[in-house]
Amino acid sequence: MADADAKVLTREATLLKDTVRQAGRLALSLFRTDLKNWTKGTSSPVSEADVAVNDLLESKLRSATPDFGWLSEESADDGARLGKPLVWIVDPIDGTRAYLAGREDWCVSAALVGDTSPVLAAVFAPASDEFFFAMRGLGATRNDVPIHATTGADMDFSRMAGPKPLVERLNQAGGEVSLHPRIGSLALRLCRVAQGSLDAAFAGGQSRDWDLAAANLIVQEANGRMTALSGDTILYNRREVAHGVLVAAGRERHASIVSHFRSRPLP
Numbered sequence: 001m002a003d004a005d006a007k008v009l010t011r012e013a014t015l016l017k018d019t020v021r022q023a024g025r026l027a028l029s030l031f032r033t034d035l036k037n038w039t040k041g042t043s044s045p046v047s048e049a050d051v052a053v054n055d056l057l058e059s060k061l062r063s064a065t066p067d068f069g070w071l072s073e074e075s076a077d078d079g080a081r082l083g084k085p086l087v088w089i090v091d092p093i094d095g096t097r098a099y100l101a102g103r104e105d106w107c108v109s110a111a112l113v114g115d116t117s118p119v120l121a122a123v124f125a126p127a128s129d130e131f132f133f134a135m136r137g138l139g140a141t142r143n144d145v146p147i148h149a150t151t152g153a154d155m156d157f158s159r160m161a162g163p164k165p166l167v168e169r170l171n172q173a174g175g176e177v178s179l180h181p182r183i184g185s186l187a188l189r190l191c192r193v194a195q196g197s198l199d200a201a202f203a204g205g206q207s208r209d210w211d212l213a214a215a216n217l218i219v220q221e222a223n224g225r226m227t228a229l230s231g232d233t234i235l236y237n238r239r240e241v242a243h244g245v246l247v248a249a250g251r252e253r254h255a256s257i258v259s260h261f262r263s264r265p266l267p
Contacts, residue, residue: 009119012065012112013135016122019060023053023108024126027093031127032102045096050074053092057110061088068112071237073210079239087113087237091187091210098184104128109187111213116235121214123187132191132218140194140221147195149224149250155199161189162202166245170260190215193248194222200249200257209241215248225254229261 030049037047054074062070065088069081072090081087088110093099095106104127112120123132132147134140140147150159160167161180168177180198183189186207192198194215203212212226213236219226226248227233234243245266247257 005114009112009135013120013133015061015064016110016112016120017131017133019057020108020110020122020124021131022060023057023092023110024124024131026056027053027099027106027108028126031099035100037096037100045100046074047093047096047100049099050093050096053108054090057088057090057092057108061090061110069237071209071241073208077241081237082239084237085114089113089118089209089213089236094187094211095183095185101184103184105184105188107185107188107191109185109210109214111217111236113209113213113236116237118213118217118236121217123191123214123218125185125188130191132194132215134218134221136217136221138221140218142191142195147222149193149219149222150196150199151250151252153252153256155253155256159197159199160201161192161198162200163204166202166204166266169264169266170257186211187215190226190248191218193224193226193250194219196222200247200253202248203243203246205243205245207243207246209236209243212236212243212246219248224248224250227254227258229258229266231258231262 035047040046069084069087090110094109099106107125109123111118119136121134157177189201193201216226229245
C-alpha cells in the first residue's frame with residue numbers, strides 16, 4: 001500500500017487488536033457451555049457462539065470503517081466487497097468442531113486485505129491466551145514477542161501437520177510417517193509454523209479466505225512462506241473464495257516442498 005496509507009493501517013491495527021480481543025473474550029465466556037449448534041451446508045458445524053462472535057466483530061469493525069468491505073464465514077456474502085479496496089476477512093471461531101468438543105485448539109481470526117493481499121492480521125487463541133499479530137512489512141508477534149519460522153530444509157514429519165496422505169508424499173525414505181497431532185483450527189495450525197513450533201503445515205483443499213488470510217500474513221511476516229502447492233501466491237477477496245492444497249513453512253523448507261511437488265504433482 002502507498003505511504004499515505006501508513007497512518008490508516010496504524011489506526012486500523014489498534015481497532016483490529018482491540019476488537020479481536022473482545023471477540024475472543026466473548027467466545028471464551030461461551031466455551032464449554034450448553035450451546036445450540038447445527039450443520040451448515042453438508043458438514044460444516046456452526047453454533048450460537050459463532051453467530052454471537054460474528055455479530056460483535058461485524059458491529060465493531062464495520063461501524064468504525066463503513067467504507068471497507070466485509071467477508072465472514074458467518075455472514076451472507078452479497079458481493080459488494082469486490083468493489084472495495086480494503087476488506088475485512090474474518091472467521092469468528094476457526095475450529096468450531098474443536099470448540100464444541102471442549103478442546104482448546106480454536107481461535108478468532110481476522111485480517112484486513114488490500115488489493116488481494118492481507119495487510120493486517122490478528123489470530124487470537126483465548127483458551128491458551130495466545131495473540132498473534134502482523135502488519136505487512138513490520139514482522140509478526142505472539143503476545144507482543146517477535147516470532148520466526150524455522151530455518152533449514154530437512155523433513156522432520158513429527159514437526160509437520162496436515163492431511164497424512166499429503167504429507168506422506170514427501171517421505172522418500174519409506175517407512176511409517178508420524179505427524180504432529182491434529183490441530184483443529186487451520187489458522188492456528190499455520191500460526192504454529194510462524195512461531196516455529198511446527199516446521200510445515202498443509203491445508204488439504206477447500207479452505208476459504210476466512211480460514212487463511214490472517215495466518216498467511218503472520219507466516220509471511222515471520223520469515224516464512226505460504227502458497228499454493230504449486231508455489232503460486234494466494235489471492236484474496238476474489239469472487240471465488242475457495243482454495244486448493246496449500247503449504248506453509250520457513251522459506252528454505254517451503255522452497256524444497258514446492259520443488260518436490262512440482263516434480264511429483266498430485267494426481
